Amino acid sequence: MEEVRRPRGRPRKPVLLQAEPGLARLGLHERAVQRLRGLIVGGELPAGADLVETDLSAALGISRTPLREALKLLAAEGLIELRPNRSPRVTELRSGDVAALFEAIAGIERATAELAARRMSEADLAGLRALQTEMEAHHRAGALAPYFALNHRIHGLIVAGARNAPLKDAHDALHARAELARRRALGRRSRWDESVAEHRAILEALEARDADAAGRLLLEHVTHTGAALLAGLCPPAATDAA
Amino acid sequence: MEEVRRPRGRPRKPVLLQAEPGLARLGLHERAVQRLRGLIVGGELPAGADLVETDLSAALGISRTPLREALKLLAAEGLIELRPNRSPRVTELRSGDVAALFEAIAGIERATAELAARRMSEADLAGLRALQTEMEAHHRAGALAPYFALNHRIHGLIVAGARNAPLKDAHDALHARAELARRRALGRRSRWDESVAEHRAILEALEARDADAAGRLLLEHVTHTGAALLAGLCPPAATDAA
DNA sequence: TTTTCGTGCTCTGCATGCAATTAATGCTAA
DNA sequence: TTAGCATTAATTGCATGCAGAGCACGAAAA
Numbered sequence A, B: 001m002e003e004v005r006r007p008r009g010r011p012r013k014p015v016l017l018q019a020e021p022g023l024a025r026l027g028l029h030e031r032a033v034q035r036l037r038g039l040i041v042g043g044e045l046p047a048g049a050d051l052v053e054t055d056l057s058a059a060l061g062i063s064r065t066p067l068r069e070a071l072k073l074l075a076a077e078g079l080i081e082l083r084p085n086r087s088p089r090v091t092e093l094r095s096g097d098v099a100a101l102f103e104a105i106a107g108i109e110r111a112t113a114e115l116a117a118r119r120m121s122e123a124d125l126a127g128l129r130a131l132q133t134e135m136e137a138h139h140r141a142g143a144l145a146p147y148f149a150l151n152h153r154i155h156g157l158i159v160a161g162a163r164n165a166p167l168k169d170a171h172d173a174l175h176a177r178a179e180l181a182r183r184r185a186l187g188r189r190s191r192w193d194e195s196v197a198e199h200r201a202i203l204e205a206l207e208a209r210d211a212d213a214a215g216r217l218l219l220e221h222v223t224h225t226g227a228a229l230l231a232g233l234c235p236p237a238a239t240d241a242a
Numbered sequence C: 001t002t003t004t005c006g007t008g009c010t011c012t013g014c015a016t017g018c019a020a021t022t023a024a025t026g027c028t029a030a
Numbered sequence D: 001t002t003a004g005c006a007t008t009a010a011t012t013g014c015a016t017g018c019a020g021a022g023c024a025c026g027a028a029a030a
Helices: A028-042 A053-060 A064-077 A095-119 A122-141 A144-161 A165-182 A188-207 A211-233 B028-041 B053-060 B064-077 B095-119 B122-141 B144-161 B165-182 B188-207 B211-233
Strands: none
Touching: A028 A053, A028 A064, A028 A165, A053 A064, A064 A165, A064 B064, A095 A144, A095 A165, A095 A188, A095 A211, A095 B095, A095 B165, A122 A144, A122 A188, A144 A165, A144 A188, A165 A211, A165 B095, A165 B165, A188 A211, B028 B053, B028 B064, B028 B165, B053 B064, B064 B165, B095 B144, B095 B165, B095 B188, B095 B211, B122 B144, B122 B188, B144 B165, B144 B188, B165 B211, B188 B211
């Protein structure tokens, strides 16, 4: 009982972190937030895992004080859940949560698309079109991994194109939680063709400065994505955890 | 130099808080968040005020540790700004920020209205109609204060009617920041008639389960509100602080 | 008089220590 | 064997202590 303790919950991962390169001279709590967020959405800290302050602080090489500040912030983002006098736990997404999450993202991205149609510069649009071209090349080549990366960047560019910090912040927070579900979804390939076509239509609406169309198309795109993800999520696991 | 220190920034308010009634046995940091949020949106802690940890913790009757956790959370909400090795400061809203804020709120409320049109129960709608009737009575009577309270409750009911936690959370956070601006706006009476009429139209769209109309009307309503607020905000102060 | 450098103080950032609460464990009794 | 209870270990919540960074003030030089 001395090498690994697991008093309750599921097996604890030996995290082993720190050794940040020359990134930024930020506060420790901020670095801890970024690190932990990456570990959670990356799956290293699986849903339902207990986050024991002592263990985590040792693994991160910091004391409990900045770690606790980081945990509070992650809880505000919805990535973990705090319970009084209990170890925080990585949020376990129920299917209902995922549906709500994509409803919210869809609504927010529609708003950003409408604003972006009016506000994106020609350079922004050129960049977007370049990414679209690249994405279609990967699509033809059947390269799935780069497609996801580009997809992420494209959505990010549209959100940024809205020039609206509150919407961007809200979107980013929700997007991180959505990633939690995305990585568990099966059959992601099924909607690939559709998705690429939808992206093309969205781009064309933006280039036409057609705010209504861009917003509507992006809303539908995200809604479809969420539905497909949910469909790939539900069959294996009934209603909640995998 | 011993009774009140003001080494930099503007005069420091002697806050004098604590003495929470029998509300809830929550963590101190949570209570501090609620207390400080109330003080900020209520104007007791004015925009630009320095929040010195030592003074605040003494005023709240807690130590710096939970206070710092509370400050981090308020910063995530955008109510205060943290600067490295400096006292946090109550966020000073520039007019551009206010415009962006209302764009975001409008987009989010539209999404909630569309969902609420499909999901609100008949009881929900009855409650909403009762509030509308009450609001119109106050309108006829010329009672401005209760109108604002009811306005707040009505918007809250619609957002809650969407049955979407992420949208509600995002909305609440943005709404708190919007309150910051609202209390500084002049000529709020000008749009009173319009606003009541718009609320009636929104209610009717919800009762007709017309999601598109409800969403569009609420979007426009919030947009108009933001524009009116901005108009009452800009003339006195050029671009930023009052 | 204006600018620059030095000095001291205040405040933040982080680490550590202590008390309270909780869950697990083993014992006792029916 | 099982239910109930006391004990014990572990973990959170909070307070405090200490080092470093930054600003203000003042002195000295141009």
